[in-house]
Amino acid sequence: MAKILMLKPSCSSNHYLTTASILSPQNAAVSLTKATMAMCSSFCPRINIQFRAKPTSRFSIKPQFSVQFKAFSSQDSNPPPKDEVPTRIGFLGLGIMGSPMAQNLIKAGCDVTVWNRTKSKCDPLVSLGAKYKSSPEEVAASCDVTFAMLADPESAAEVAYGKHGAASGMSPGKGYVDVSTVDGPTSKLISTRIKSSGALFLEAPVSGSKKPAEDGQLIFLTAGDKSLYETAAPFLDIMGKSRFYLGDVGNGAAMKLVVNMIMGSMMASFSEGLLLSEKVGLDPKVLVEVITQGAINAPMYSMKGPSMVQSLYPTAFPLKHQQKDLRLALGLAESVCQPTPIAAAANELYKVAKSRGLSDDDFSAVIEALKGKLDKLS
Amino acid sequence: MEEIGFLGLGIMGKAMSMNLLRHGFKLTVWNRTLSRCDELVEHGATIGESPAAVIKKCKYTIAMLSDPAAALSVVFDKDGVLEQIGAGKGYIDMSTVDAETSSKISEAIALKGGSFLEAPVSGSKKPAEDGQLVILAAGERALYDAIIPAFDIMGKKSFFLGQVGNGARMKLVVNMIMGSMMNAFSEGLVLADKSGLDPQTLLDVLDLGAIANPMFKMKGPSMTKSSYPPAFPLKHQQKDMRLALALGDENAVPMPVAAAANEAFKKARSMGLGDLDFSAVHETVASSKGST
Numbered sequence: 001m002a003k004i005l006m007l008k009p010s011c012s013s014n015h016y017l018t019t020a021s022i023l024s025p026q027n028a029a030v031s032l033t034k035a036t037m038a039m040c041s042s043f044c045p046r047i048n049i050q051f052r053a054k055p056t057s058r059f060s061i062k063p064q065f066s067v068q069f070k071a072f073s074s075q076d077s078n079p080p081p082k083d084e085v086p087t088r089i090g091f092l093g094l095g096i097m098g099s100p101m102a103q104n105l106i107k108a109g110c111d112v113t114v115w116n117r118t119k120s121k122c123d124p125l126v127s128l129g130a131k132y133k134s135s136p137e138e139v140a141a142s143c144d145v146t147f148a149m150l151a152d153p154e155s156a157a158e159v160a161y162g163k164h165g166a167a168s169g170m171s172p173g174k175g176y177v178d179v180s181t182v183d184g185p186t187s188k189l190i191s192t193r194i195k196s197s198g199a200l201f202l203e204a205p206v207s208g209s210k211k212p213a214e215d216g217q218l219i220f221l222t223a224g225d226k227s228l229y230e231t232a233a234p235f236l237d238i239m240g241k242s243r244f245y246l247g248d249v250g251n252g253a254a255m256k257l258v259v260n261m262i263m264g265s266m267m268a269s270f271s272e273g274l275l276l277s278e279k280v281g282l283d284p285k286v287l288v289e290v291i292t293q294g295a296i297n298a299p300m301y302s303m304k305g306p307s308m309v310q311s312l313y314p315t316a317f318p319l320k321h322q323q324k325d326l327r328l329a330l331g332l333a334e335s336v337c338q339p340t341p342i343a344a345a346a347n348e349l350y351k352v353a354k355s356r357g358l359s360d361d362d363f364s365a366v367i368e369a370l371k372g373k374l375d376k377l378s
Numbered sequence: 379m380e381e382i383g384f385l386g387l388g389i390m391g392k393a394m395s396m397n398l399l400r401h402g403f404k405l406t407v408w409n410r411t412l413s414r415c416d417e418l419v420e421h422g423a424t425i426g427e428s429p430a431a432v433i434k435k436c437k438y439t440i441a442m443l444s445d446p447a448a449a450l451s452v453v454f455d456k457d458g459v460l461e462q463i464g465a466g467k468g469y470i471d472m473s474t475v476d477a478e479t480s481s482k483i484s485e486a487i488a489l490k491g492g493s494f495l496e497a498p499v500s501g502s503k504k505p506a507e508d509g510q511l512v513i514l515a516a517g518e519r520a521l522y523d524a525i526i527p528a529f530d531i532m533g534k535k536s537f538f539l540g541q542v543g544n545g546a547r548m549k550l551v552v553n554m555i556m557g558s559m560m561n562a563f564s565e566g567l568v569l570a571d572k573s574g575l576d577p578q579t580l581l582d583v584l585d586l587g588a589i590a591n592p593m594f595k596m597k598g599p600s601m602t603k604s605s606y607p608p609a610f611p612l613k614h615q616q617k618d619m620r621l622a623l624a625l626g627d628e629n630a631v632p633m634p635v636a637a638a639a640n641e642a643f644k645k646a647r648s649m650g651l652g653d654l655d656f657s658a659v660h661e662t663v664a665s666s667k668g669s670t
Contacts, residue, residue: 207587219586242586254573258566258580263589265562265635272633273555279629280547287551293512293535294500296556298591336572342561345638370632
């Protein structure tokens with residue numbers, strides 16, 4: 001299933017040096033010449049492997065590249081055309097996350113076909129060069145690897161195996177990578193439906209919200225078919241800064257829920273602290289500064305603190321999704337018989353915030369749940 | 379700078395005073411258990427037989443006691459600070475106490491003509507050893523300015539927060555968030571483990587994202603091995619949660635997450651984990667067996 005991914009001629013010389021170092025010098029020279037020859041004969045844009053400098057990444061690009069290039073260099077002088085065709089990428093779901101993720105793929109030179117329930121969201125991507133199909137089924141049928149980024153388990157399931165869903169367009173040789181955040185059972189159900197067509201499945205929820213998505217700095221928490229992971233890896237590397245392969249379907253979902261459970265509790269606690277500091281006559285901005293100096297300094301606090309102090313909650317991660325994740329995490333905890341009182345208390349606050357109409361605000365709006373309704377006037 | 383007094387040589391006091399000695403400060407020290415003074419004497423400190431004796435000798439005296447009761451005792455008891463404090467002398471209490479205790483001490487000192495500064499710290503044993511504390515001072519500005527050279531040795535950043543009580547309150551708010559975070563972290567570590575994930579992988583993932591922080595990084599690895607060497611004793615963390623909740627109570631601020639966290643720390647104390655590091659609250663989550 002591994003496709004050969006070739007370098008754009010317009011890559012900076014750095015890229016060539018990086019890939020060449022994986023191969024022996026002799027093979028490198030041979031492969032690059034073939035690459036150049038092959039490119040001249042094709043009209044398709046090649047996939048640009050982004051060996052970007054990633055200052056914060058701890059994980060180097062995985063050896064999958066050497067696997068592919070070794071295969072390439074072992075070709076004789078006329079590589080079979082099949083291995084030159086760039087991977088056709090599908091992208092289902094162009095919301096806060098899906099849109100910048102798909103854009104990053106397009107900007108990197110990938111062949112991308114999009115679909116979204118609200119068609120108008122596809123327009124910016126089509127104007128950047130994406131193709132459009134009118135259903136997940138058609139996208140899946142016309143692509144090799146289809147990504148899906150939906151808001152919740154219900155829409156993820158619907159898009160995967162509902163009417164005209166992706167599963168209907170899947171077949172052997174294709175792959176479905178679901179980057180939505182869902183519960184384990186939903187993920188397993190999607191996996192079963194996709195794989196019944198003969199295709200491969202990878203769950204790959206992400207850690208990171210709007211800005212990391214725009215900047216290609218997401219963290220992928222994948223599980224499922226290892227060979228699909230290896231095929232998808234270069235595309236994950238375009239959209240993200242690091243990726244984990246965690247084994248069987250369900251493990252990626254679980255890891256994501258655990259992370260977001262901790263995050264939701266932390267935001268709720270931070271909210272309690274900000275409000276308490278204000279009520280006892282301290283300057284909440286100074287509290288944020290003090291926190292920044294100490295052992296509990298998390299980027300989230302210094303990012304969100306200043307706007308929270310002004311009662312502003314520009315949406316990077318919608319509160320309704322944070323509450324969904326907490327609910328699913330509590331479900332996971334229940335399934336393994338683990339009490340989680342802090343997460344449960346935090347979840348209640350998000351529910352209150354939802355009832356106050358703050359579902360589409362940033363999840364930092366949970367601080368409003370602690371305020372009496374009349375506080376808003378002061 | 380002239381000779382400074384130092385009362386209280388526990389986990390924090392010892393590290394802080396050693397730091398001052400190493401940087402050329404002359405110290406007269408006192409501790410309830412005299413033997414803890416030995417190492418400081420080896421490094422050049424003098425011993426005072428009582429808090430009063432130390433105050434008598436020194437223009438400025440720093441105190442680092444473990445809780446409100448000890449902080450009050452050192453001031454109000456026989457041979458305490460009040461017997462010798464007066465005009466021209468300053469008392470800097472770096473203990474973590476509630477605002478009421480701090481006010482009580484402040485008023486008593488002022489009545490005798492002395493000047494007072496509360497200056498609780500954020501940071502535990504290692505930051506104390508490394509001079510990397512965050513100091514949250516409030517009270518007399520002139521005393522703050524005078525003692526800054528010592529603060530700059532003991533800490534990486536000092537804040538002057540205004541009137542007495544503000545330092546105490548700021549400290550409690552910070553430690554409240556910290557206690558809740560430690561509980562959230564523990565719940566996550568245990569859930570990862572029970573779901574068949576590798577807790578170390580969770581630590582790696584957390585370290586890459588928006589909720590990465592030094593505490594998770596420092597404590598995580600030992601927590602996964604059920605090891606809790608005390609840098610910040612759990613009983614003190616629970617004391618701080620309790621004081622923070624009382625503050626919320628006084629001001630009608632809802633704090634459901636902090637309340638849940640406090641319960642977890644209480645449970646940990648009932649399990650005999652009070653003298654271990656506050657990360658031992660992890661055991662209350664880890665040890666919960668499945669329902670029958």
